[in-house]
Amino acid sequence: MYTYDYLYDFTKTVFLKMGCSRDDAEVIADVFLAAEMRGHASHGMIRIKEYYELWKAGRINVKPKVRVVHETPSTAVVDGDNSVGMVAARWSMELAIEKAAKAGTGWVATRNSNHFGIAGYYAMMALKYNMTGICLTNANPLVAPTFSISRMMGTNPIAVAIPAYKNPPFVADFATTPIARGKLAVAEKKGEKVALGFVQDKSGKPSNDPTILKSGGSMLTLGGDRLHGSHKGYCLSAIVDIFSAVFSGANFGPFVPPSVAYLPLLEKKTGEGTGHFFGAMRIDAFQPADEFKKKMDEWIDTFRASKPAEGEEKVLIPGDPEREAEERISREGISIVPAIKDDLLKIAGELGIEFD
Amino acid sequence: MYTYDYLYDFTKTVFLKMGCSRDDAEVIADVFLAAEMRGHASHGMIRIKEYYELWKAGRINVKPKVRVVHETPSTAVVDGDNSVGMVAARWSMELAIEKAAKAGTGWVATRNSNHFGIAGYYAMMALKYNMTGICLTNANPLVAPTFSISRMMGTNPIAVAIPAYKNPPFVADFATTPIARGKLAVAEKKGEKVALGFVQDKSGKPSNDPTILKSGGSMLTLGGDRLHGSHKGYCLSAIVDIFSAVFSGANFGPFVPPSVAYLPLLEKKTGEGTGHFFGAMRIDAFQPADEFKKKMDEWIDTFRASKPAEGEEKVLIPGDPEREAEERISREGISIVPAIKDDLLKIAGELGIEFD
Numbered sequence A, B: 001m002y003t004y005d006y007l008y009d010f011t012k013t014v015f016l017k018m019g020c021s022r023d024d025a026e027v028i029a030d031v032f033l034a035a036e037m038r039g040h041a042s043h044g045m046i047r048i049k050e051y052y053e054l055w056k057a058g059r060i061n062v063k064p065k066v067r068v069v070h071e072t073p074s075t076a077v078v079d080g081d082n083s084v085g086m087v088a089a090r091w092s093m094e095l096a097i098e099k100a101a102k103a104g105t106g107w108v109a110t111r112n113s114n115h116f117g118i119a120g121y122y123a124m125m126a127l128k129y130n131m132t133g134i135c136l137t138n139a140n141p142l143v144a145p146t147f148s149i150s151r152m153m154g155t156n157p158i159a160v161a162i163p164a165y166k167n168p169p170f171v172a173d174f175a176t177t178p179i180a181r182g183k184l185a186v187a188e189k190k191g192e193k194v195a196l197g198f199v200q201d202k203s204g205k206p207s208n209d210p211t212i213l214k215s216g217g218s219m220l221t222l223g224g225d226r227l228h229g230s231h232k233g234y235c236l237s238a239i240v241d242i243f244s245a246v247f248s249g250a251n252f253g254p255f256v257p258p259s260v261a262y263l264p265l266l267e268k269k270t271g272e273g274t275g276h277f278f279g280a281m282r283i284d285a286f287q288p289a290d291e292f293k294k295k296m297d298e299w300i301d302t303f304r305a306s307k308p309a310e311g312e313e314k315v316l317i318p319g320d321p322e323r324e325a326e327e328r329i330s331r332e333g334i335s336i337v338p339a340i341k342d343d344l345l346k347i348a349g350e351l352g353i354e355f356d
Helices: A002-016 A022-037 A045-056 A085-103 A117-125 A181-190 A230-246 A288-304 A320-332 A338-351 B004-017 B023-035 B045-056 B084-102 B120-125 B182-188 B230-246 B289-304 B320-332 B338-349
Strands: A067-072 A075-079 A105-113 A129-138 A157-161 A170-174 A272-281 B067-072 B075-079 B105-113 B130-138 B158-162 B168-175 B274-281
Touching: A002 A022, A002 A045, A002 A338, A022 A045, A022 A085, A022 A117, A022 A320, A045 A181, A045 A338, A067 A338, A075 A085, A085 A105, A085 A129, A085 A170, A085 A272, A105 A230, A105 B338, A117 A129, A117 A170, A129 A230, A157 A288, A157 B230, A170 B158, A170 B182, A170 B230, A230 A272, A230 B084, A230 B158, A230 B289, A288 B230, B004 B023, B004 B045, B004 B338, B023 B045, B023 B084, B023 B120, B023 B320, B045 B182, B045 B338, B075 B084, B084 B120, B084 B130, B084 B158, B105 B230, B120 B130, B120 B158, B130 B230, B168 B289, B230 B274
Parallel strands: A075 A105, B075 B105
Antiparallel strands: A067 A075, A105 A272, A129 A157, A129 A272, A157 A170, B067 B075, B105 B274, B130 B158, B130 B274, B158 B168
């Protein structure tokens, strides 16, 4: 078991050694550790290797100049200058919050960025300003549209954070596929199979192999099959892709650059880098802030009191599982599976820093 | 088979007879017929009876004064004055478009409204202004959160319309359940069963009975079960509910008033009427308009060229099925099943107007 501080310092040092500024290394470490603490190990320490290898391959800019390229009172387009995704993302969300403070809402589309960790982190940045936060991102293509075997979209998550009064905030953060890609990576590392309904092989047949993406397979959209609404998951994923890429001028769909160095850069581009979309809405742009938050308390209390189905213990509010994980992991520490520890040891060795 | 004009005039006359203004009756008829033409009969003529019975029960205001109750440069809250939903909805979307023209984006939360037909209609209003349109609404509670048997949410649809250049626009319009409630009504009228995975009985057991909602059953969220991501469908539906109701001051979740007169009004209120949420974003608030639209063309062409799975004919773009329906129905006319025709004949008789 590791402590938060130990892994935070290690992660920060890795990115400092790669050449990031102290500020940038700190936000990057903060996002990695937030993923671990919130129980999303799939977006935590396991991913450091991917960023490290992208850096070694010269595919990521550790000295970026993030900048606004276009704006209106409530919108902006940001160029992330090929930064580590967390750097462009935090900068962009801060801008959305600034715009919302003046215009009621702020909406920022960001191009020329990279994988930014958990979307929920940025949505939650809005909470302390009494704002609702929204964050979308596209990602490298692994997901097939309904009726297709082509890998056209990422797992394209949606995160929405809404403040409450006495209750903890409502925080939804989910891939628009039945599972996030990272969950396949975790299953692979653990040597486990996955349930049917998540992936198909290269001919479109159902598969339970978490490594199937390496042999031409693809992930399915939320809903699973057409009868059960996979076309709605496809719509959602497409909306996230368009908001992230067409709005910003990033690469869309199948042209999003791989976030892993073992896949070559694509020859064709339809824009710059990976795209994100951020939104911030002042709650008092709609209702007096305290009234809004008390109504959210009532919403949360009402839904928490839903009657559980037979055999189920309780009904959850979006954000509950992550908060429960955070409480548990704060007590118990962060566990890292052996295969990931080996990766981190190797990186530490190469960078000449300590890890054990 | 009926012509567009015949049913449009009939619908308009029904609402004129109920006391609506000419303007209001025309937008109401326009939305009903748009549903029929786009192949969503579940939101078309079958629903006239519901509005008629709400009116007979004195539960809907045919002489509304729709008004703004709060605003910022990019936001507003609208009170629909218990109007027929289409009236408050068109008014609110027009306001969102006006705000977007000035601030880049416009966001309107509307309370004290009623069922408004197809969400896509309002999202599509933005297209001719070179804007992306968004429309959400809550609805009377029929859907259970993951792990629950309580009917806490409506089928809470999401509609997003994005303009393209030479291609028809991208138009996604979908319930956050595997199917829309209206599809159950259509199956019931036709005397058919439905597939498993859409509804559960009052104890939480799977059911194929489209009438199960009348005996305490509930609909499931997109994803179907927890393993396959029903919690993500629950998140989506919850987000739609909160944006529509907490932002606007409407009733949320289980307190949304029934859109059918055979269910009594609830004793408890958490706001006023049904809630909607509308968004408009100028595409040139992000990219030069023509560049944006040409990029959308490229997006559409790319996705249309995805490789179909074995046994599938082609991959669709959101909006394709509705456009294909519209072409077919324009040629062939609108078909109305006997049970619905009987309802319309009865209404015509009671209002003293013609229908055959």
